[in-house]
Amino acid sequence: MKIIIEECKPGEEDQIIIRCKELDGHILKVISELKMGQKKLTGIKDGVITMVDPANVFYFEGVDNKVFLYCKQNVYETKLKLYEIEEEYSNTNFFRASKSVILNVTKIKSVSPAYNGRFEALLFNGEKVVISRQYVPELKKKLGL
Amino acid sequence: MAWLKNIIVTFSYVLAGSVICAMVFIALFWPESEEKLTILWEVVVLSIFGSVGNLIFYSRHEMSKKKMKVRTVIHYIYIYAAVLSCAHLFGWIVPGNIRQLIVMIIMISCVTLSVGYAVKKKEARTAELINRKLSRMNLRKDENEENENKDRI
Incomplete structure (x- = not known):
């Protein structure tokens, strides 16, 4: 991959332009890392607060006014609201899959x-998550389809 | 606006199926008739009624599989009731003519099944497209991880 750095004019906002043939996993990862940076999520499990890398989150789910984040094996509670997560992680690998779920596209096997x-999305940890009809276009958009 | 798009797509499927069925039905029961343009408008009205039935599936809350199944049954009842009412209103079937009624029910079933099949096919194509893209994406991810590991070594 070729990286070109150009100096912008004074007063102009810094911007990153990605020119690619298609939006594949590698590019998505780059975008995600740029967007998320070193941002970590705080997850609570059995009263213990743990820092979770968003890249390791399979999906977020809202259940009874609580939001949980699901990793490969562990489930943590987060104090963030689903709409906050959706806003915070827009333009990353996460997309709204249903009214109660925000899914990481890189964790979908098929x-x-x-x-x-x-x-129905089969995830790499064997779990199945439903993608509602109205959010399928969002998944397609994420995949560049 | 996804619901509107869905209704328009269903409308086009139902319209196509209804036109074919109307042609078959006229050829069977009204071969001598010289239908005017009104029949086309009647078919359009029928297709609108058929497609707006999709609103039965819309809900502000996430629906369970059981609720979806119940709504599917309601949808089928609605389709049969709407089409038979239109057929009666437009004078396509003579009251008391069981043969016409049976053929009409068969035709409704054929259109409903065809539309259902077309929708299923479309969904399968979409899933295939997404899966192809996902597998390409995952393959690339694996290659990158492999390269990163090599670099570390």
């Missing part, structure tokens, strides 16, 4: 059509 326009 998808299959489910009931009535919904899709």
